Amino acid sequence: MNQAQATPDATLCPLDVESVRKDFPALHQKVNGRPLVYLDSGASSQKPEQVIDAVQAYERRDHANVHRGVHTLSQRATDAFEGAREKVRSFVNARSVREIVFTRGTTEAINLVAQSYGRSRLASSDEVLVTEMEHHANIVPWQLLCGQTGATLKVVPFDDNGELIMARFKELLSSQTRIVALTHVSNTLGTVNPVHQIIRMAHEAGAVVLIDGAQAVPHSAIDLMALDCDFYAFSGHKLYGPTGIGVLYGREALLDAMPPWQGGGDMIKSVRFSGSTYNDLPYKFEAGTPHIAGAIGLGEAVDYVSKLGMDRIAAHVHKLLDYATAQTERVSGMRVFGNAPGKAGILSFELQGIHAHDLGTILDHEGVAIRTGHHCAMPVMEHYAVPATARATFALYNTRAEIDSLFAAIDKAREIFHT
Amino acid sequence: MSDLRDLYQAVIFDHNRSPRNYGELASANRRAEGFNPLCGDHVVVLLQMSDDGVVEDVRFEGRGCAISTASASIMTETVKGLTVKQADQYFDAFHRLALGEDPGDDLELAKLEALSGVREYPSRVKCATLAWHTVRSALHDTGDTATTE
Ligand SMILES: Cc1ncc(COP(=O)(O)O)c(C=O)c1O
Numbered sequence: 001m002n003q004a005q006a007t008p009d010a011t012l013c014p015l016d017v018e019s020v021r022k023d024f025p026a027l028h029q030k031v032n033g034r035p036l037v038y039l040d041s042g043a044s045s046q047k048p049e050q051v052i053d054a055v056q057a058y059e060r061r062d063h064a065n066v067h068r069g070v071h072t073l074s075q076r077a078t079d080a081f082e083g084a085r086e087k088v089r090s091f092v093n094a095r096s097v098r099e100i101v102f103t104r105g106t107t108e109a110i111n112l113v114a115q116s117y118g119r120s121r122l123a124s125s126d127e128v129l130v131t132e133m134e135h136h137a138n139i140v141p142w143q144l145l146c147g148q149t150g151a152t153l154k155v156v157p158f159d160d161n162g163e164l165i166m167a168r169f170k171e172l173l174s175s176q177t178r179i180v181a182l183t184h185v186s187n188t189l190g191t192v193n194p195v196h197q198i199i200r201m202a203h204e205a206g207a208v209v210l211i212d213g214a215q216a217v218p219h220s221a222i223d224l225m226a227l228d229c230d231f232y233a234f235s236g237h238k239l240y241g242p243t244g245i246g247v248l249y250g251r252e253a254l255l256d257a258m259p260p261w262q263g264g265g266d267m268i269k270s271v272r273f274s275g276s277t278y279n280d281l282p283y284k285f286e287a288g289t290p291h292i293a294g295a296i297g298l299g300e301a302v303d304y305v306s307k308l309g310m311d312r313i314a315a316h317v318h319k320l321l322d323y324a325t326a327q328t329e330r331v332s333g334m335r336v337f338g339n340a341p342g343k344a345g346i347l348s349f350e351l352q353g354i355h356a357h358d359l360g361t362i363l364d365h366e367g368v369a370i371r372t373g374h375h376c377a378m379p380v381m382e383h384y385a386v387p388a389t390a391r392a393t394f395a396l397y398n399t400r401a402e403i404d405s406l407f408a409a410i411d412k413a414r415e416i417f418h419t
Numbered sequence: 420m421s422d423l424r425d426l427y428q429a430v431i432f433d434h435n436r437s438p439r440n441y442g443e444l445a446s447a448n449r450r451a452e453g454f455n456p457l458c459g460d461h462v463v464v465l466l467q468m469s470d471d472g473v474v475e476d477v478r479f480e481g482r483g484c485a486i487s488t489a490s491a492s493i494m495t496e497t498v499k500g501l502t503v504k505q506a507d508q509y510f511d512a513f514h515r516l517a518l519g520e521d522p523g524d525d526l527e528l529a530k531l532e533a534l535s536g537v538r539e540y541p542s543r544v545k546c547a548t549l550a551w552h553t554v555r556s557a558l559h560d561t562g563d564t565a566t567t568e
Binding site: 354355356357358361362365372373374378381387388416417418 | 423426427432457458459460461482483484485486487540542543546
């Protein structure tokens with residue numbers, strides 16, 4: 001995500017949202033008697049018909065185990081599974097499919113790196129650098145690793161705008177830093193972090209960099225060759241694909257040198273009681289029967305968003321965010337968390353006198369689905385000294401009218417609470 | 420569709436806005452913390468127990484949604500003056516009430532009825548029961564952090 005992509009091109013032909021919405025069956029229903037307004041895609045997005053159909057077609061016709069049979073169905077399943085890997089590679093512009101490891105999701109991808117790379121390389125004098133705005137999935141695996149190796153976890157703070165304090169990053173980065181792990185886009189604040197700069201500086205200091213791309217991949221086009229990070233993790237279910245499937249990108253030379261994480265079938269070349277030899281990349285990191293249907297669904301999701309165009313999607317979401325942000329100004333007692341310039345389509349907020357949990361219930365009553373709580377980012381809540389926030393996220397299928405519904409529902413909540 | 424007013428009754432707003440027995444209790448000899456990991460709500464219950472096991476005084480502190488704050492407030496009003504055994508009976512009755520089960524008619528539950536609306540909102544039952552789980556920990560001095568899990 002370079003600057004050019006973060007500021008969407010106004011000359012792009014805009015997304016035809018009404019026609020896009022037709023692809024998403026889940027959007028066309030009533031919830032509590034009101035048309036569903038789904039503003040929780042940051043937690044998990046809905047799936048287009050194309051993804052649902054691709055998964056179904058596989059389940060109905062092509063299912064067999066992969067990489068093992070000579071029979072026709074096994075071949076079909078293997079082709080579809082490996083075809084999905086190639087789609088993902090091309091989507092994020094990785095050099096080779098050997099660098100694309102299928103995992104259960106972002107969480108598993110980060111744990112894989114912590115346990116395989118981290119555990120085999122870190123010693124007690126080493127440091128892991130994360131940021132204050134990480135999702136728990138990019139904190140706890142490193143805490144576990146530090147517990148196992150005696151290494152120290154250091155944290156780069158952010159300012160009240162929601163931007164990383166780069167001066168602190170520079171101070172904390174040292175020759176002891178072995179791993180820098182940070183999110184590309186914050187799931188609570190929407191901040192798009194200056195990852196290019198951070199990766200360059202971390203490499204100069206001799207550290208490897210893992211980027212949590214869970215929120216960034218649905219937000220705009222990713223070019224891993226240009227980014228030059230060492231590891232990049234994301235989930236299918238936030239990219240209009242299935243749950244239970246995600247991706248770890250790893251630089252080939254690093255993956256090659258890393259020990260396997262889990263052992264089992266598919267990840268070995270030969271097994272003898274005197275010792276086993278491991279399979280080539282990426283299979284060395286894919287022990288056991290994978291989530292074949294999930295990978296196929298993810299491949300289809302990648303096709304879907306590619307066809308629409310990530311730049312057009314980003315432009316659409318930016319417009320929605322601008323529209324929503326303008327509306328926040330007229331609501332008295334509304335406090336928005338995260339005001340970084342060029343942020344992603346994520347609006348976290350608090351309403352004075354109404355706890356986020358109550359707001360969530362009242363909004364649901366109006367058919368409006370938002371996320372409430374700590375968003376698996378308790379340190380962010382602590383930063384602002386709030387127990388919870390409400391969060392609306394905007395996706396390719398959301399409309400201005402839906403944002404109007406959100407704010408109408410917020411007005412209703414204030415009326416009920418007499419604020 | 421259930422009416423929101425069944426959940427957010429006037430009594431709830433009253434207790435949410437001016438919670439009873441809120442704050443510190445210097446004479447407390449029991450303390451327990453409760454935590455609802457789902458929404459980050461946190462409550463501390465302080466008890467002053469007499470030697471013969473009666474709740475002489477009670478306070479709560481913490482931040483939560485309207486349901487959990489009102490429930491904590493009503494809980495403190497309910498348990499004051501009760502024995503551990505009586506408080507346990509109220510815990511059980513309230514739990515049944517929140518789940519939409521019959522709480523029986525042995526106890527005076529009028530005040531607690533205000534929270535019965537949560538039965539239509541499964542994701543909110545835990546908000547209502549948090550303070551009760553916490554007071555139970557304090558009463559039995561288990562030393563654990565109560566959670567609604
Ligand atoms: C920034 C970020 N990182 C990691 C995750 C975890 O993703 P998953 O639960 O799919 O592994 C999420 C999703 O909630 C996220 O938003």
